[in-house]
Amino acid sequence: xxxxxxxxxxxxxxxxxxxxxxxxxxxxARPEExxxxxxxVGAGEEPEDLRPPETGLVMTRGRIGGDGRPFNLGEAxxxxxxxxxxxxxxxxxxxxxxxxxxxxxxxxxxxxWQRPALRREIEAALLPVAARRAAEREAEVxxxxxxRVNFFTMARGED
Amino acid sequence: MYVAVKGGExxxxxxxxxxxxxxxxxxxxxxxxxxxxxxxxxxxxxxxMTEGSLHDPDLAALALKQxxxxxxxAVFLVRAYRTTLPRFGASEPVETGAMSLRRRISATYKxxxxxxxxxxxxxxxxxxxxxxxxxxxxxxxxxxxxxxADAAHAPRVTDLLGQDxxxxxxxxDDGTPPGDLTREPLxxxxxxxLRLQALARGDEGFVLALGYSTQxxxxxxxxxxxxxxxxxxxxxxxxxxxxxxVPLGEVALTExxxxxQFHGSAEVPPQFTRGYGLAFGQSERxxxxxxxxxxxxxxxxxxxxxxxxxxxxxxxxxHCDALQATGFVEHLKLxxxxxxxxxxxxxxxxxxxxxARRSRVEADTSETERKEAAE
Numbered sequence: 031x032x033x034x035x036x037x038x039x040x041x042x043x044x045x046x047x048x049x050x051x052x053x054x055x056x057x058x059a060r061p062e063e064x065x066x067x068x069x070x071v072g073a074g075e076e077p078e079d080l081r082p083p084e085t086g087l088v089m090t091r092g093r094i095g096g097d098g099r100p101f102n103l104g105e106a107x108x109x110x111x112x113x114x115x116x117x118x119x120x121x122x123x124x125x126x127x128x129x130x131x132x133x134x135x136x137x138x139x140x141x142x143w144q145r146p147a148l149r150r151e152i153e154a155a156l157l158p159v160a161a162r163r164a165a166e167r168e169a170e171v172x173x174x175x176x177x178r179v180n181f182f183t184m185a186r187g188e189d
Numbered sequence: 190m191y192v193a194v195k196g197g198e199x200x201x202x203x204x205x206x207x208x209x210x211x212x213x214x215x216x217x218x219x220x221x222x223x224x225x226x227x228x229x230x231x232x233x234x235x236x237x238m239t240e241g242s243l244h245d246p247d248l249a250a251l252a253l254k255q256x257x258x259x260x261x262x263a264v265f266l267v268r269a270y271r272t273t274l275p276r277f278g279a280s281e282p283v284e285t286g287a288m289s290l291r292r293r294i295s296a297t298y299k300x301x302x303x304x305x306x307x308x309x310x311x312x313x314x315x316x317x318x319x320x321x322x323x324x325x326x327x328x329x330x331x332x333x334x335x336x337x338a339d340a341a342h343a344p345r346v347t348d349l350l351g352q353d354x355x356x357x358x359x360x361x362d363d364g365t366p367p368g369d370l371t372r373e374p375l376x377x378x379x380x381x382x383l384r385l386q387a388l389a390r391g392d393e394g395f396v397l398a399l400g401y402s403t404q405x406x407x408x409x410x411x412x413x414x415x416x417x418x419x420x421x422x423x424x425x426x427x428x429x430x431x432x433x434x435v436p437l438g439e440v441a442l443t444e445x446x447x448x449x450q451f452h453g454s455a456e457v458p459p460q461f462t463r464g465y466g467l468a469f470g471q472s473e474r475x476x477x478x479x480x481x482x483x484x485x486x487x488x489x490x491x492x493x494x495x496x497x498x499x500x501x502x503x504x505x506x507x508h509c510d511a512l513q514a515t516g517f518v519e520h521l522k523l524x525x526x527x528x529x530x531x532x533x534x535x536x537x538x539x540x541x542x543x544x545a546r547r548s549r550v551e552a553d554t555s556e557t558e559r560k561e562a563a564e
Binding site: 046050053054057058084085086087088089090091092093094095096097098099100101102103104105106107108110112122124125126127128167169170171172173174175176177178179180181182183 | 238239241242243244245247248271274275276277278279280281282283285286289290291292294299304305306307308331332333334335336337340345347348359360361362363365366367368369370371381382383385386389390424426428430431433434435436437438439440442444446463465467468469
């Protein structure tokens with residue numbers, strides 16, 4: 031396998047944050063949402079597999095006491111894919127779960143995003159995903175807020 | 190000792206077909222889908238993930254379906270599945286302080302920055318069977334409310350206590366990767382990271398009973414629930430080929446911070462000590478029991494007398510895994526014919542020897558009696 035590492039001139043810090051945001055959105059998206067985004071961007075290019083989609087494990091770590099030394103909590107299934115476009119751009123995806131087709135779609139979007147001309151378009155095509163997730167989060171926060179509790183301490187009868 | 194046997198292929202194949210049919214049950218009753226199990230038996234799914242030590246709600250639900258609802262069998266299936274997969278690596282440690290909260294309660298402070306939210310809980314229900322659930326119908330929609338301004342920031346209770354030095358600080362992260370009992374067999378004494386890994390995947394019933402035993406006086410630790418929080422955290426992983434942290438998605442977790450009796454020395458002023466529990470999904474009982482046992486297992490480190498079962502790490506860690514326990518108990522039903530034949534022969538010989546001894550003794554006794562009578 032050729033070295034899939036991004037070249038040394040790779041993304042600088044703000045670009046990295048933007049790329050991570052796109053990767054995060056792709057992870058939260060449903061497969062059909064990614065398909066729609068790809069169609070919308072209309073690159074029409076079938077990328078080559080740098081690494082066929084594969085399911086494996088990532089050991090999830092917590093910290094002792096929440097803030098101390100790490101410990102191994104348990105594994106999680108993770109599916110990854112890596113693709114390369116004709117222009118040499120390589121795209122990657124790592125998602126919780128076992129959806130290989132979705133990982134490949136996300137890796138393709140990650141590769142396309144690295145073409146500066148497509149960056150805006152891809153981010154726009156993923157806006158519905160961001161909006162759906164924001165609405166879901168907001169509804170959840172409101173349902174949880176309704177269960178906020180104020181306990182009163184009863185005085186003990188001591189006489 | 191178990192010995193290999195041959196034969197029985199047809200009976201075994203038929204037993205498995207019968208199992209498949211029995212698993213399905215009455216065919217006039219609609220079949221359960223994996224999604225139904227995942228959504229409606231969610232706490233059981235969480236338990237299979239926690240004890241199976243594998244986060245994958247769909248897989249845990251499928252395992253439960255295959256296991257006919259047998260929890261430990263489902264854990265077995267999940268653990269067996271994970272051995273077929275490559276390990277990509279380990280995640281960055283999750284940040285539970287930044288959890289999107291579904292539930293957060295404290296038994297030590299009633300007024301907390303960020304507030305207490307009950308979330309979906311059985312607490313304060315009357316535990317009366319709800320016959321309305323037997324009739325199919327829509328669940329009522331949950332109430333909604335405007336979140337209060339402070340709700341976005343909910344520091345850990347232990348951080349609040351830590352500000353005043355009233356609780357021991359966590360040992361700082363020195364960068365050494367934690368031991369992994371799925372890679373290296375557990376060796377005693379095991380450090381706290383390994384103990385927490387073992388407890389996290391340990392059987393809830395066993396860990397619960399041990400935690401309970403500490404409350405009843407077998408290694409008392411005088412615990413308070415500083416905080417229980419349930420919610421989702423982002424998991425990040427740094428793939429070697431990328432060199433930066435990639436967001437993998439969110440996992441649901443339950444965390445319990447137990448605040449325990451003071452400890453101090455000539456150098457250190459008295460301060461609360463801590464026990465910690467963490468589990469996949471909404472697994473509150475498990476996280477609490479784990480935190481109690483974690484604290485009990487620190488007895489030696491904290492200079493407390495050690496003697497109770499929950500303080501004995503070899504006893505606790507060597508017996509808390511449901512899969513190991515069931516493997517050794519259940520292997521007893523496999524053919525032990527050769528072993529048993531040997532035992533059978535031994536018992537027969539011992540009985541024969543016993544009978545011979547007895548008749549000799551009886552003969553001697555009657556001989557003595559005859560002599561005594563003659564005198």
